[in-house]
Amino acid sequence: MxxxxxxxxxxxxxxxxxxxxxxxxxxxxxRPRLRARARFGVVFQAVTLVATLIGVVVLAVLLADIIADGSGRLSSDFLRHNPSYLASRAGLRPALFGTIWLMLITAVVAFPLGVGTAIWLEEYAGDTRFKRLIQMNIANLAGVPSIVYGILGLAVFVRAFALGRSVLAGALTLTLLILPVIIIAAQEAIKAVPGSIRLAAYALGATRWEAVRHHVFPLALPGILTGTILALSRAIGEAAPLLLIGALAFIDFVPGSLTDQFTAIPIQIYNWVSRPQQPFQELAAAAGIVLLILLLGMNAIAIVLRNRYSRKH
Amino acid sequence: MSQSIITPPGNVELETRDLSVLYGPTRAVKHVSIRIPDRKVVAFIGPSGCGKSTLLRCFNRMNDLVPGARVEGAALFQGRNLYGGDVDPVDIRRRIGMVFQKPNPFPKSIYDNIAFGPRINGYRGNLDEQVERSLRHAALWDEVKDRLDQSALALSGGQQQRLCIARALAVEPEVLLMDEPASALDPIATQKIEELIYQLKQDYTVVIVTHNMQQAARVSEYTAFLYLGELIEYGPTEEIFTNPREERTESYITGRFG
Known part of the structure; x- marks a missing residue:
């Protein structure tokens, strides 16, 4: 031809x-310019690597610094003692237990509320104006500075509900702070469940509840757990909202009930850092190490839970 | 269009009367009246977007799940209006099962895939036996009997689709709706599905949507040709393929458009 x-x-x-x-x-x-295009690819890869390394190096320096400062103060006495005006006798006990209390209550309240909201929005609400309104508000609330939640907590929980400066008021304030994050993470996890799975369940005569209970929720759970732990990791380091609701008071006891006063590790760190003496700076660094260990522990729990639920299928 | 309602011999299992489906302002199915006989295989053919899948989904009310979808006219199952106020779609979907275009097993064990339907519908017999019976019925038992506790996702595409058929059979439906059940499969897996459909019509009414005209000719006794939402022609498969009355049907089956 x-x-x-x-x-x-x-x-x-x-x-x-x-x-x-x-x-x-x-x-x-x-004009293929193969060499130039290949070179650009190499350069781009190097740029992304540098971006990664900057973050990793800064984190490593930070960790090394805090460990160098604080590891000398880490001991079982440090965890068992109450705070004191004598640095040599000061310990983290009330703050450590206060933080554990806060995290447990916050998790117990925020998880069902957040996941329930996410399931309703994704599986039941449809695409109504009401849903879009709520959705917009949640997105905005996720960006509200934590100190504003402190003001809210002070007005609502401490005063209006008359909970006082209790560990419950603190935990509820933190719950408000992280709820939007949990909701959005859970929504993303639920959205990631393929629609074909829902259709398969409905086609067998499943109700909406059965499709959610047996298929959507179990498949979304690993993502929901990851989001929840990330949100709690944010809450564990918060000092500002707790300062506002009055957790700054000198506390030399561990909360025994929901209505007891409390303090938390970030507040104790703030307290120690604001003193001029060097030993207190070291105590602050040691408390920072404890906070990091708690965080790592929480992440480990999340990984274990996630693997357990992922292995089922 | 005035179409004469063809009434195939035998009991009418499914029927539509002047049925339309609207997605917002778009009419995807237009005034379709069709009668589907008991324990036969009926194929819906037509080019993409002709409304055949939408029509299929009216029979088990899956269109209810599409936001903005609206149904006009009547669809009847054994003479009962599927869209009547006293009809629970959850009940209908157990009695009218469905197999989808892409195999969609649950990411669970083979056993749990089959057992889910009977469990939620309060099956009172022996569940193990029901699982075995369903898998045998779908010609899958011999391939999976030693690994029922393994993930269904480890099966091949063709096996997954037969698992989905077994899953649908496990709730003992009377009708099986199949939406292009073999279009994602290779020729050998497709052949197995077609053989299976041939077996199934002894116990079930099967309605199959297909793009593949040879498939429609091989498996079905009656064929409906839809075009742009309208039912153009409906009759015994042999007549549709050898001696269609409508020019558009002939153009489509001879490959001149679609």
Missing amino acids: SGGDARQRCSGCAVAGGAHPAAQRDERRF
Whole structure:
């Protein structure tokens, strides 16, 4: 077949310019610049690596610094003692237990509320104006500074509900703070469950509840747990909202009930850092190490839970 | 369009009367009236977007799950209006099962895939026996009997689709709706599914949507040709393929459009 024939046959086809006569291949019509393109790829890869390393190095320096400062103060006495005006006798006990209390109550309240909200929004609400309104508000609330939640906690929980400066008031304030994060993470996890799974369940005569209970929720659970732990990790380091609801008072006891006063590790750190003496700076660093260990522990729990639920299928 | 309602011999299992489905302002199915006989295989054919899947989904009310979808006219199952106020779609979906285009097993064990339907519907017999019976019925038992506790996702595509058929059979439906059940499968797996459909019609009414006209010709006794939401022609498969009355049917089956 001649080139002319090919051009004729292709004259009606949709490709702009019509014919591309393969028979008359001309390398001059391309300028591939392979070396330059490959080089750009290498450079780009290096840039992303540098971006990663900057974050990792800064984190490593931070960790090394805090460990160098505080590891000398870490001892079982440090965990068992109450705070004191004598650095040599000061310990973290009330703050450590206060933080554990806070995290447990916050998790117990925030998880069902957040996951329940996410399930309603994703599985039941449909695409109504009401749903979009709620959705917009949740997105905005996730960006509200934590100190504003402190003001809210002070007004609502401490005063209006008359909970006082209790560990319950503190935990509820932190719950408000992390609820939007849990809801959004849980929604993303639920959205990631393929629609075909829901259809399969409905086609077998499952109700909406059964489809959620047996298929959507178990499949979304690993993602929900990850989101919840990330949210709690944010809460564990918060000092500002707790300061506002009055957790700064000198506390030399461990909360025994929901209504007891409390303090928390970030507040204890703030307290120690604000003193001029060097030993208190070291105590603050040691408390920072304890906080990090608690965080790592929480992440470990999340990983264990996630693997347990993922292994089922 | 005035279409004569063809009434195939035998009991009418499913029927639509002047049925339309609207997605918002778009009418996806237009005034379709069709009668589907008991224990036969009926194929819906037509080009993409002709409304055949939408029509299929009216029979088990899966269109209810599509936001903005609205149904006009009547769809009847054994003479009872599927869209009547006293009808619970959950009940209908147990009695009218469905198999989807892409195999969609639950990411659980083979056993749990089959057992889910009977469990939620309060099956009172021996569940192990029901699982075995369903898998045998779907010609899958011999391939999976030693690994019922393994993940269904480890099966091949064709096996997954037969698992989905077994899963649908486990709740003992009367009708099986199949939405292009073999379009994602290779030719050998497709052949197995077609053989299975041939077996199933002894106990079930099967309605199958397919793009593949050879498949429609091989498995079905009656064929309906839909085009742009309208039912153009409906009759015995042999007649549709050898001697269609409508020009559009002939154009489609001879491959001149679609």
